[in-house]
Amino acid sequence: MLEVNDIVTAYGKIEALKGVDLAVSQGQVTCLLGPNGAGKTTLMMTIAGILRPKRGSIRFNGQDIAGKPARMIVEQGIVLVPENRLVFRDMTVEENLMAGAFSRSDGKTVQSDLEAMYERFPHLQERSTQYAGTLSGGEQQMLAISRALMARPRLLLMDEPSLGLAPLIVEDIFRIIRELNDEGMTVFVVEQNARMALQVADHFYLIEQGKVVFDGTPGEMEEDEVIKRAYLGKKI
């Protein structure tokens, strides 16, 4: 569904991605692991069209989308839930959701999606007229996810959805990822919490210093000595 080939993204002269290759298959949950500064967020921002790659291609269902503006990528059906949630703090919960549906012009189905979102996240309905900035971290993450879903993505990108959240809420988020995947959503998630990711992911990539260094199934990952030590905390 998504094929990233030899992507190089640089901040000035410093290359954060030094030729990344990976693929996301339709209907799967793909997980990207990696230490801080490895380039995970840079990759997500590049796919979402916020950053422009210096070279390489990103193909989505056969079409090259590398370097296209974010607006067109959203219209293509790729939507990113950004790191740190980035909700619109001074807008109400409902306005946040409506902003998520900005790329759509079908008013009626937007309205029914809004109701579906409230059904999935009852907390958001209770707080629909509250400013997003007053929500707790977990609620803001739920809002960021549902805001992305309002665009009706075909591929949902998530950048560290569990960052800074309490364990119970992290479990909630992974339950939602699983639910979405069961409903047919393709998900590409960046996650530091490898143990949680093992429960949902069908495929893993490990990125270090701007390059993919591991590519395999959850089974293969658990076999890998380095990953075991660094990410799963198992003694050898």
Added chain:
Amino acid sequence: MDLVDFVQSITDGLLFGATYALIGIGFTMIFGVMHKINLAYAATSIAGAYVSWAVGTLLPLPALVTFVVAAIGGGIVGYLVYLCCFKFIPVTSPLATLLGTVGMLILIDEIIVHETNGMPQPYPALFDDVYFEIGEFYGIRGDLLFIFFLSLIATAILLYILYRTKLGIATRAVAQQPVAAQLCGISIERTNASTFVITGLLGGLAGAMIGASVGVLSPLLTLPITIKGLIVTVIGGLGSIPGAIIAGLLVGAFENFFQALRGVTERDMYVMLLLFAFLTFRPGGIFSKTTSRD
């Protein structure tokens, strides 16, 4: 100065302050969305008024239509300012856009001086023959009351657009969180452009209101209005629309009161002192934002 003069000067000032409020809203909206100051904004506003004056010399317009033409003129000039000073200059060079707008301010001024030989031009007022007497001593000028209501309506329409339409959601989204706005499929460039058009429309209207209440248009208006607009924006709190409205009325009343008390030559000195007081005691303005962007 007796009580009658006191009340009267403040009332007139409050009504005229509505134009400052509109100018302040324009400055503050552009700052809110782009985090940049557009110093050519007040010049845009006066240019809009001049456009309607120029159209009026070619074919006579009813006074009310003059206001509409001024708004449209302001919208067009606003978009041109966006094209020249913002669209192609990277966001990472704020000084370039700032100086670009200074250049634009001077350019607009020079075009006006050139086209009118520097002479003030008469501008039609509306309801200037109307005077509402209140009691034995007080009264309200019809033309000032008219521009006051006009700016109320314009502000109401603006707030409706900002809080009840898709364009408004996009505008506020870009102002609060530009990255997330892009991730929602909102184009920052289009939103910036529409902000310049909308504020230009408001500015043109404000320019016409200034022309109508002063009775003439003059290129000498641009600089003082720029300064008043910036003062209103700072006193109201950068980026705050309610702040700009209240500060506009406050500055209008304040300036007119001191004009009555100390004369027109000393008036602006006191407005500067008001700014100084705010910068010292409440630097964030009336509605200072406590939340920071993340």
